[in-house]
Amino acid sequence: MLVNQNKDTYNRKTDEYIVAYIDLLGVTNKIKSEDSQLAMNKLHNLYAFSVKLTRDVQIEENQDIQFKIFSDNIIIAKKLSNQIPQRTQEI
Numbered sequence: 001m002l003v004n005q006n007k008d009t010y011n012r013k014t015d016e017y018i019v020a021y022i023d024l025l026g027v028t029n030k031i032k033s034e035d036s037q038l039a040m041n042k043l044h045n046l047y048a049f050s051v052k053l054t055r056d057v058q059i060e061e062n063q064d065i066q067f068k069i070f071s072d073n074i075i076i077a078k079k080l081s082n083q084i085p086q087r088t089q090e091i
Contacts, residue, residue: 018091020076027072043072050074 047069068075081087
């Protein structure tokens with residue numbers, strides 16, 4: 001793999017994923033508002049729900065779904081199969 005036209009010294013591999021990127025708009029403003037405690041509680045509950053959901057969807061055909069949470073963003077990713085019929089079902 002090349003990174004900026006240079007050989008990648010870590011020899012990273014790439015794969016194809018289907019990705020959902022969720023950006024929670026307005027979180028910074030809510031945190032800065034007078035009712036920031038309520039906003040923080042809601043954000044915490046959303047993150048806790050996402051983590052619980054990760055565990056709940058870990059059935060056999062979905063066990064490679066990954067959830068990543070950072071700041072006010074949630075990323076959901078699933079590696080796609082190389083087999084066209086399987087890939088279509090995954091999508």
